[in-house]
Amino acid sequence: MNICIIGTGYVGLVTGACLAEFGMNLVCIDSEKEKIERLKGGHIPIFEPGLEDLLKKNVGQGRLRFSTEIKDGVTSSLVIFITVGTPPNEDGSSDLRQVERVAREVARYMNGYKVIVLKSTVPIGTSRRVKEIIRSHQSEPIHFDVVCNPEYQREGSAIEDFMRPDRVTIGAETEQAVAIMKDVYSPLYLNETPFVMTNFETAEMIKYASNAFLATKVTFINEIANLCEKVGADVHHVARAMGLDGRIGRKFLHPGPGFGGSCFPKDTRALVAMAKEKREHLGVVHAVIEANDRQKMKMVGKVREMVGDLNGRTVGILGLSFKPNTDDIRESPAIVIIQELQREGAKVRAYDPVAMDAAKVVLKKVKFCSDPYETVLDCDALVLVTEWNEFRHLELSRIKQNLKEPVFIDLRNVYEPSQMKSLGFRYCGIGR
Numbered sequence: 001m002n003i004c005i006i007g008t009g010y011v012g013l014v015t016g017a018c019l020a021e022f023g024m025n026l027v028c029i030d031s032e033k034e035k036i037e038r039l040k041g042g043h044i045p046i047f048e049p050g051l052e053d054l055l056k057k058n059v060g061q062g063r064l065r066f067s068t069e070i071k072d073g074v075t076s077s078l079v080i081f082i083t084v085g086t087p088p089n090e091d092g093s094s095d096l097r098q099v100e101r102v103a104r105e106v107a108r109y110m111n112g113y114k115v116i117v118l119k120s121t122v123p124i125g126t127s128r129r130v131k132e133i134i135r136s137h138q139s140e141p142i143h144f145d146v147v148c149n150p151e152y153q154r155e156g157s158a159i160e161d162f163m164r165p166d167r168v169t170i171g172a173e174t175e176q177a178v179a180i181m182k183d184v185y186s187p188l189y190l191n192e193t194p195f196v197m198t199n200f201e202t203a204e205m206i207k208y209a210s211n212a213f214l215a216t217k218v219t220f221i222n223e224i225a226n227l228c229e230k231v232g233a234d235v236h237h238v239a240r241a242m243g244l245d246g247r248i249g250r251k252f253l254h255p256g257p258g259f260g261g262s263c264f265p266k267d268t269r270a271l272v273a274m275a276k277e278k279r280e281h282l283g284v285v286h287a288v289i290e291a292n293d294r295q296k297m298k299m300v301g302k303v304r305e306m307v308g309d310l311n312g313r314t315v316g317i318l319g320l321s322f323k324p325n326t327d328d329i330r331e332s333p334a335i336v337i338i339q340e341l342q343r344e345g346a347k348v349r350a351y352d353p354v355a356m357d358a359a360k361v362v363l364k365k366v367k368f369c370s371d372p373y374e375t376v377l378d379c380d381a382l383v384l385v386t387e388w389n390e391f392r393h394l395e396l397s398r399i400k401q402n403l404k405e406p407v408f409i410d411l412r413n414v415y416e417p418s419q420m421k422s423l424g425f426r427y428c429g430i431g432r
């Protein structure tokens with residue numbers, strides 16, 4: 001089957017690489033000439049474990065190619081995935097201009113029956129709107145189907161999530177479209193991955209509801225952790241015991257500095273904005289957004305409690321990306337925390353295994369270091385913000401030696417409080 005992917009961001013590149021790995025013929029399109037040239041040269045613009053190898057392998061085996069020509073992609077493919085960005089507007093709603101532009105172009109070049117698949121997270125109603133845009137921009141009426149097929153890939157484990165998903169959601173209107181999508185995902189379908197077949201609006205809603213629920217779960221445990229600190233409870237035991245109840249489940253109950261990334265913050269705001277438009281108040285999701293903002297600021301309070309007045313003090317930060325295994329710093333708690341520390345007069349030294357280039361663009365006056373040990377030199381405190389594996393086995397005696405004051409603030413509960421205290425650190429985690 002010939003498939004075209006329009007938009008070579010995270011979702012597009014992962015989808016392209018994985019479908020090529022399933023044995024399909026892929027052409028990945030992007031309007032940015034330079035990006036496509038770099039991709040042709042084997043340069044992958046994002047850090048995603050396993051992606052570079054998978055792309056190179058499938059390009060080498062002739063199943064995957066890159067192009068800037070949308071016409072080439074549309075005319076040569078039966079299935080066209082739209083994976084362009086849907087960035088947030090000021091009011092939290094999504095900017096759909098790229099999706100709409102691509103829909104018009106697809107309509108223009110359509111030369112026979114096509115299935116147009118929306119994989120980017122799109123506001124409810126977009127699939128129907130795309131269908132109408134294509135219909136009204138065709139030069140002659142040609143039969144086509146639109147499918148809403150939201151992605152559930154986490155950055156950092158996107159390939160695994162694509163290859164072994166918990167479910168595949170297909171929002172479609174015809175049997176033909178459903179049959180073709182089953183073909184696209186045949187290795188998963190044969191593997192008994194659950195497929196949820198539904199209409200456009202439901203498929204769109206499933207994606208928002210899933211992300212909003214996961215964001216709620218993280219926020220819930222963060223608030224419980226904050227209370228645990230005040231009452232002498234240990235949030236890890238609380239989360240474990242809660243999670244053993246099958247109705248609750250163990251995942252996404254790890255407390256931290258608040259969720260970040262390109263998805264939860266954007267999708268929760270977009271959901272609230274959509275509800276507002278329909279005069280519905282999503283009180284829970286609204287509260288989650290507010291509590292998450294508070295959580296990030298609360299982390300600065302923790303540093304203040306441990307260090308005292310921050311003016312003129314030096315703080316070392318480990319981890320800048322919003323979570324490990326990605327270079328993505330969008331809405332990263334680390335960035336918010338650093339900017340607030342600086343606002344209160346602190347000097348900041350920082351290190352991240354892959355996200356420093358991205359961070360340099362948005363952070364000013366931060367001393368970027370080459371490893372954790374250089375980072376903590378002469379610092380009044382160390383704050384571990386992102387739980388990269390290489391921060392799980394730090395040489396603690398070296399860290400302590402290099403710090404001016406042995407203050408260790410562990411925002412991901414990587415270390416054991418009793419062990420850290422016995423090593424002579426003034427240590428605090430979250431909710432313990």
Ligand code: UGA
Nearest residue numbers: 151152153154155218252253254256259260261263322323
């Ligand atoms: C999220 C969803 O998990 C994916 O299923 C979805 O496809 C994706 O959004 C999307 O909409 O495209 P992602 O943003 O990559 O994926 O990251 P997550 O692993 O979900 O983490 C989100 C945030 O929650 C991170 O800041 C992470 O540190 C935080 N988190 C997560 C916690 O603080 N505690 C947890 O227990 C879990």
